Amino acid sequence: MKRFFLLTVALLTVWAAAAQMRFVDATELNLIGKALPTPHPYHRIDTVAYKGFTKGENQQVRCSAGLALVFKTNSTRIDLEPQYTSFVYAGASTPRVASEGFDLYIRKDGEWLYAASRAPKKRGEAYTMISRMDSSEKECLLYLPNYSELTSLRVGVDEGATITPMENPFRHKIVIFGSSFTHGVSTSRAGMSYPMQIGRNTGLYFCSIACSGNCKLQPYFADYLGDVKDADAMVFDAFSNPDAKMIEERLIPFIERIRAKLPSTPLIFVQTIYRESGNFDLRSRKIEEDKRDMARRQMAEAMKRFDNVYFVDKADLTGTDHVTSADGTHPSDLGYWRWAQNLQPELLKVFRKCGIR
Amino acid sequence: MKRFFLLTVALLTVWAAAAQMRFVDATELNLIGKALPTPHPYHRIDTVAYKGFTKGENQQVRCSAGLALVFKTNSTRIDLEPQYTSFVYAGASTPRVASEGFDLYIRKDGEWLYAASRAPKKRGEAYTMISRMDSSEKECLLYLPNYSELTSLRVGVDEGATITPMENPFRHKIVIFGSSFTHGVSTSRAGMSYPMQIGRNTGLYFCSIACSGNCKLQPYFADYLGDVKDADAMVFDAFSNPDAKMIEERLIPFIERIRAKLPSTPLIFVQTIYRESGNFDLRSRKIEEDKRDMARRQMAEAMKRFDNVYFVDKADLTGTDHVTSADGTHPSDLGYWRWAQNLQPELLKVFRKCGIR
Numbered sequence: 001m002k003r004f005f006l007l008t009v010a011l012l013t014v015w016a017a018a019a020q021m022r023f024v025d026a027t028e029l030n031l032i033g034k035a036l037p038t039p040h041p042y043h044r045i046d047t048v049a050y051k052g053f054t055k056g057e058n059q060q061v062r063c064s065a066g067l068a069l070v071f072k073t074n075s076t077r078i079d080l081e082p083q084y085t086s087f088v089y090a091g092a093s094t095p096r097v098a099s100e101g102f103d104l105y106i107r108k109d110g111e112w113l114y115a116a117s118r119a120p121k122k123r124g125e126a127y128t129m130i131s132r133m134d135s136s137e138k139e140c141l142l143y144l145p146n147y148s149e150l151t152s153l154r155v156g157v158d159e160g161a162t163i164t165p166m167e168n169p170f171r172h173k174i175v176i177f178g179s180s181f182t183h184g185v186s187t188s189r190a191g192m193s194y195p196m197q198i199g200r201n202t203g204l205y206f207c208s209i210a211c212s213g214n215c216k217l218q219p220y221f222a223d224y225l226g227d228v229k230d231a232d233a234m235v236f237d238a239f240s241n242p243d244a245k246m247i248e249e250r251l252i253p254f255i256e257r258i259r260a261k262l263p264s265t266p267l268i269f270v271q272t273i274y275r276e277s278g279n280f281d282l283r284s285r286k287i288e289e290d291k292r293d294m295a296r297r298q299m300a301e302a303m304k305r306f307d308n309v310y311f312v313d314k315a316d317l318t319g320t321d322h323v324t325s326a327d328g329t330h331p332s333d334l335g336y337w338r339w340a341q342n343l344q345p346e347l348l349k350v351f352r353k354c355g356i357r
Numbered sequence: 358m359k360r361f362f363l364l365t366v367a368l369l370t371v372w373a374a375a376a377q378m379r380f381v382d383a384t385e386l387n388l389i390g391k392a393l394p395t396p397h398p399y400h401r402i403d404t405v406a407y408k409g410f411t412k413g414e415n416q417q418v419r420c421s422a423g424l425a426l427v428f429k430t431n432s433t434r435i436d437l438e439p440q441y442t443s444f445v446y447a448g449a450s451t452p453r454v455a456s457e458g459f460d461l462y463i464r465k466d467g468e469w470l471y472a473a474s475r476a477p478k479k480r481g482e483a484y485t486m487i488s489r490m491d492s493s494e495k496e497c498l499l500y501l502p503n504y505s506e507l508t509s510l511r512v513g514v515d516e517g518a519t520i521t522p523m524e525n526p527f528r529h530k531i532v533i534f535g536s537s538f539t540h541g542v543s544t545s546r547a548g549m550s551y552p553m554q555i556g557r558n559t560g561l562y563f564c565s566i567a568c569s570g571n572c573k574l575q576p577y578f579a580d581y582l583g584d585v586k587d588a589d590a591m592v593f594d595a596f597s598n599p600d601a602k603m604i605e606e607r608l609i610p611f612i613e614r615i616r617a618k619l620p621s622t623p624l625i626f627v628q629t630i631y632r633e634s635g636n637f638d639l640r641s642r643k644i645e646e647d648k649r650d651m652a653r654r655q656m657a658e659a660m661k662r663f664d665n666v667y668f669v670d671k672a673d674l675t676g677t678d679h680v681t682s683a684d685g686t687h688p689s690d691l692g693y694w695r696w697a698q699n700l701q702p703e704l705l706k707v708f709r710k711c712g713i714r
Contacts, residue, residue, distance in 0.1 A: 092453040092476045093545065097684055101449065106637055114679050115637045119449045132640040186545060188450065188689035192680075280463055280472045283489040322471050323549075323694065327454055332545035333689035337680065 021079050021156035022163075023126075026069055029155065030165040033067040035175045035207040035228045042067065042150040044209060045224060052220030057211055059087060064144035065183050066195065066208025071155070073163040074137045078104065078116075079156030081126035082145075089147035091212075093186035093327040099147035103191040104129055105200070107139040107169070112200045115140075117189040126156060139166055141200075143190035146183065147212075170205030172356050175228050177221060178237030180212035181273065181339075186330035195235075197340035198347065204356070207231075216242045217250035219257055226261030232356050233266040234258075235347065240272040243287065244294035251298040255306055264308055266354040268347065269299055271313040273339065277328035284328075310350045317342045378436050378513035379520075380483075383426050386512065387522040390424040392532045392564040392585045399424065399507040401566060402581060409577030414568055416444060421501035422540050423552065423565025428512070430520040431494045435461065435473075436513030438483035439502075446504035448569075450543035450684040456504035460548040461486055462557070464496040464526070469557045472497075474546040483513060496523055498557075500547035503540065504569075527562030529713050532585050534578065535594030537569035538630065538696075543687035552592075554697035555704065561713070564588075573599045574607035576614055583618030589713050591615075591622060592704065596629040600644065601651035608655040612663055621665055623711040625704065626656055628670040630696065634685035641685075667707045674699045 027041050038046040045061035047053060053061065080102055089099040097103075101119030105112040116130040129142075144150065157163045176182055176195045184193030191197070195206040207228075209221070215238055225234060238254075239247060255267060271292060278285030299311040317339045318324045324335030331339060351357070384398050395403040402418035404410060410418065437459055446456040454460075458476030462469040473487040486499075501507065514520045533539055533552045541550030548554070552563040566582070572595055582591060595611075596604060612624065628649060635642030656668040674696045675681045681692030688696060708714070 092458060092478075095452045095543065095683070096449040108636075113636055114633050114682055114685075116634065116685050117682070118684060121449075130638055133637045134639060138637075186452065188543060188683035192689070197680075276471050277473065279465075279470055280490045280495075281487055282491060323554075324690075325471055325474070326452065326545035326690070327475060328471075328473050332549070333681075333683070333691040334694045335690075337691045 020159050021077070022159050022161070023079070023081060023154040023156045024163055026153040026155055028165065029069050029071040029163070030168065031067060031069055032168045032170070032205070033207055035209055035231070042144065042153070050220065050224050052218070054214070057214045059149070060211045060214065061209070062149045063147050064150055065146045065190070065210055066193065066206070067144040069142040069144065069155070070166040070169060071140050071163055072137055072166045073140060073157050073161055074135050075157030075161035075163065076133045076135050077131035077158055078129045078140070079126050080129050081154040081156065082120065082150055083152045084123050085149040085151055087149050091147070091185055093330055094147065095188060098184065098187050098189050100145045101189065102129060102145065103143040103189040105141040105191060107141070112141055117191070139169070141169070143196060146187070146190045146193065168205065169203070170199060171203055172232045173205050173207060173230055174233050174235060174356070175207050175209060175225065175231045176235040176237070177209045177215060177225060179210065179215040179240035180330060181240055182208060182210035182215070182237045183212040184210070184336070185212055186326035186332060187336055188333045192333050192336055194336050194340040194343065197337065198344050201340070201344060202348065204351070213241055215240065216246060217254040219254070222254050222257035226258050229262070231265055233268060233351065233354055236267065236269045237272070238269055239291055239295040242291070244290040247291065247294045247298055252302060252305065255302055255309060259306060266308045266310065266350070268310040268312060268350050270343065271295060271311070273317050273331070274315070275329055276322055276325035279322060308354070312343070312346045312350065314342065314346050377516050378434070379516050379518070380436070380438060380511040380513045381520055383510040383512055385522065386426050386428040386520070387525065388424060388426055389525045389527070389562070390564055392566055392588070399501065399510070407577065407581050409575070411571070414571045416506070417568045417571065418566070419506045420504050421507055422503045422547070422567055423550065423563070424501040426499040426501065426512070427523040427526060428497050428520055429494055429523045430497060430514050430518055431492050432514030432518035432520065433490045433492050434488035434515055435486045435497070436483050437486050438511040438513065439477065439507055440509045441480050442506040442508055444506050448504070448542055450687055451504065452545060455541065455544050455546050457502045458546065459486060459502065460500040460546040462498040462548060464498070469498055474548070496526070498526070500553065503544065503547045503550065525562065526560070527556060528560055529589045530562050530564060530587055531590045531592060531713070532564045532566060532582065532588045533592040533594070534566045534572060534582060536567065536572040536597035537687060538597055539565060539572070539594045540567035540569040541693070542569055543683035543689060544693055545690045549690050549693055551693050551697040551700065554694065555701050558697070558701060559705065561708070570598055572597065573603060574611040576611070579611050579614035583615050586619070588622055590708065590711055591624050593624065593626045594629070595626055596648055596652040599648070601647040604648065604651045604655055609659060609662065612659055612666060616663060623665045623667065623707070625667045625669060625707050627700065628652055628668070630674050630688070631672070632686055633679055633682035636679060665711070669700070669703045669707065671699065671703050
């Protein structure tokens, strides 16, 4: 009897190993979220064509923040086999699930419903994102890592299952350029950056050029953005990284430089959020207040000089109870969720004025 | 002129280095959050005296989750110099700020207001938690790391500043035994575990024996809890780790074992939360449903057999919009915040029945 049991276990083991997954390269599916095409599938900006970025900025725009794969499958299990460059993000407030993991949503009753989020235990290995699902056809939205550089990605499905590219389910094209906040630093997973949340909530298509710590109204970013001719609007979290002096010196020339290439694209600037570091650190409080004041002054001037330039200056986007900070600077998921909830109606108001519905 | 400038820079550098911080050992202050005293200052359970724990459980109860230092200081800056054992937590959903960093609150107008949260860049070095504050006397609540084992901790203040131990600002004593949820896995920082949130909100004193993945109604934990004679109540997140069969077999004997030592201490069991992994993973959904059903059945039996045993079985503690998960199992800060907000009134109802106000 014991021998029979062992034999059964051995056979089951062989059967499980033989339950092979079939892997397809992600480039055969549909990768969305890029403002302009790039030769490298998982880079957000072609850093060979666009020059002037610092080494850190170059690295960041080669990270896959805001990119997502959309596909249909009837597989009961989805595996991933990502390959990364040696770059590893070192930020202390961001978990690995967000910086190098993937975040999967499946459409149910017309809504994007959370399915799974997971990073590989060890880089270089295939791993299972989700299993034991029913075998109906599913529409999948898979966010790529926020803060890693991928060299390749393969998606595994049950051997007999189908997997096909899916059309971009989002409408219009809104480029969002921003700081670590927009990048999603300290979110729990890639789908919780506030642009991705607003995208899922509204169905609008956000292409993120978030560049943690480096959204400083640089002319070379203006040159890049100016080439995105088919954007319906651009949103800027542009007052989080520069100090007041930089905002004073750079904002108008930055807009001028974009306007030279894009005479009428709506440009929507968003005020930077309150930072919890200012609760007791008096210097941090002053620096942030100065930035917000300068943003207000310069935006008043910008809106006089340029058409179709907007300023969303709403206070308390992350609430007033001071419980939302991960590290004094970046919100936690609680803060990012409130941010998305509170910013969304403000952005929609401006979008409607611009014919974006 | 250039030479004068360089000389000034050199002098300022020397002056800055000379702006010495005075360090005091944390054992000179007041460390709160321990259910029973331990010889080692930063262990939660004396693993020499209490036997039976697995290697993993031993490691976890030597981690400082739920412990906090309370002190008063008029320093404008607070530095920390923690020393750790070689143990490093590998969970992919928890950022370093939570697993090895510290989380500082300062009392303002009677409320605990977030001040700073930060992990050292490199273990073994002193680092600045907060600086540039005014020099009024402040009441500080400093949460220790959720998932690290400390060997020592020193707190640095301005050389001329005072730092003194503070009385425990929390009242009553409520021991909470639980899983990774209670431990705070995937919170952004130690102060965001739901027991610590409820503690700050209500002023009640929670001592956490959370043991990630290992809250399985083990008899040796019952023996330990039975020794906490001065607890006003005990709360259990005891249905998150065991499967239905384990709950069936172990719950009644576990309560019996505690009751042998503590005939009347109120024991409050809390239903486990909905796991987002069950949105599409049918097996995960079934396992969790079975656990919840079995918890209901066994708790009905327990409340018949024992006095002062309660069951809080409230659905949707983390909401119904399915956006709160960090990894399919653990909530993000958004989920933990909702959990604290929704569980708190239910717990307070039971506490009031037990004379805990």
